[in-house]
Amino acid sequence: MNEIRLKEVCGAEVRSRVNAKKLYGLVDSTTASVDMNGVVFISRSVADELCNLSDAFPALQFINMAEDVELMLTIVRKGRSARRVLKPRFHKSVTINCTNMDDLREALVSH
Numbered sequence: 001m002n003e004i005r006l007k008e009v010c011g012a013e014v015r016s017r018v019n020a021k022k023l024y025g026l027v028d029s030t031t032a033s034v035d036m037n038g039v040v041f042i043s044r045s046v047a048d049e050l051c052n053l054s055d056a057f058p059a060l061q062f063i064n065m066a067e068d069v070e071l072m073l074t075i076v077r078k079g080r081s082a083r084r085v086l087k088p089r090f091h092k093s094v095t096i097n098c099t100n101m102d103d104l105r106e107a108l109v110s111h
Helices: 006-010 017-025 044-056 067-081 101-110
Strands: 002-005 031-035 061-063
Touching: 002 006, 006 017, 006 031, 017 044, 044 067
Parallel strands: 002 031, 031 061
Antiparallel strands: none
8 A cells, every 4th residue: 555644845834836736746656645644734725636636546544634724625616516606796898089198198088
């Protein structure tokens, strides 16, 4: 069983997506788990990279997660599975033809 200890690779607080991407060079099809023991914080972007890694290697398990780390990973996973609904924003658009600075000044003052 091949296991990677995240704390040894990235430290106890993994804040940067770049640090999480270090795992890509270490994980392969023989890697069974990433041991998260001692990791006390991961950022949202790191959690997203861990989800990407999990998608690339479905058999990979993350073990020994601190409660806060597990919560961040859960939040990101739920966000990735939820469909995003974007609300349209309507803005009034006005086109004004200005031939000189006086015209521009007048247009900016009046609108």
